[in-house]
Amino acid sequence: MTADVDFGDDGLVPAVAQDTNSGEVLMMAYVSPAALERTRETGRAHYYSRSRDELWEKGATSGHTQAVREVRIDCDGDALLYLVEQAGGACHTGYHSCFYRTIDDETVGERVFDPDEAYGDGDGDGNG
Amino acid sequence: MTADVDFGDDGLVPAVAQDTNSGEVLMMAYVSPAALERTRETGRAHYYSRSRDELWEKGATSGHTQAVREVRIDCDGDALLYLVEQAGGACHTGYHSCFYRTIDDETVGERVFDPDEAYGDGDGDGNG
Numbered sequence: 001m002t003a004d005v006d007f008g009d010d011g012l013v014p015a016v017a018q019d020t021n022s023g024e025v026l027m028m029a030y031v032s033p034a035a036l037e038r039t040r041e042t043g044r045a046h047y048y049s050r051s052r053d054e055l056w057e058k059g060a061t062s063g064h065t066q067a068v069r070e071v072r073i074d075c076d077g078d079a080l081l082y083l084v085e086q087a088g089g090a091c092h093t094g095y096h097s098c099f100y101r102t103i104d105d106e107t108v109g110e111r112v113f114d115p116d117e118a119y120g121d122g123d124g125d126g127n128g
Numbered sequence: 129m130t131a132d133v134d135f136g137d138d139g140l141v142p143a144v145a146q147d148t149n150s151g152e153v154l155m156m157a158y159v160s161p162a163a164l165e166r167t168r169e170t171g172r173a174h175y176y177s178r179s180r181d182e183l184w185e186k187g188a189t190s191g192h193t194q195a196v197r198e199v200r201i202d203c204d205g206d207a208l209l210y211l212v213e214q215a216g217g218a219c220h221t222g223y224h225s226c227f228y229r230t231i232d233d234e235t236v237g238e239r240v241f242d243p244d245e246a247y248g249d250g251d252g253d254g255n256g
Contacts, residue, residue: 003233016144016153023151025144028207040231071231075219079156081227091203099209103168103199105131 006078012048015080020069026090027098031080043068045082062118064088089113134206140176143208148197154218155226159208171196173210190246192216217241
């Protein structure tokens, strides 16, 4: 049995990706029904880009894929949690997590790769 | 200096609350500019309820407040991370985390309180 997912008015549900080893929260993105299906079929994290209006696989270009160990859903079904093993870094800026800054704009995260080398498409959007 | 927050078209930004001790992801909710300001002023997590269209303080009724140790922002400024010390449980159902189920509807989280005792308002919405 699959839990009911509330995809909301726009057909998307927010998903949090968490590093299953370190516990670090890596990123937040949106998931469509097809993105969830692809994630479950392949075991690799897929999301839906609202700006580009398309399904994307995390790390398809950069190689910084997310192997999904478990998908969780919250109490009211309108948020997902991907527990992942992150290859390289989750953030297109080169940090392990997209949450590498405090609200006071102080950098606290760890940079783990050079984005100029990672993105062949050169648009730096981190989606590959 | 404060980082720029992108509150989007609806004036809200999604926020993830993470237990700063255990690393567990506790919940996802939305934050308005006033909710963020109140959170920073008081050190207790505030959110904005889309269904009730109002600012709320987590745990105001149940006592299950969140002491916010740090607020982080993601690379493109459209998601927040609250690092919190959670009193009691974050979920109105009595679980420590709202993400207590897998997508296959298997319960994996820990129940830490009885919701019937915690909520004097009896509506079980977990907002107190």
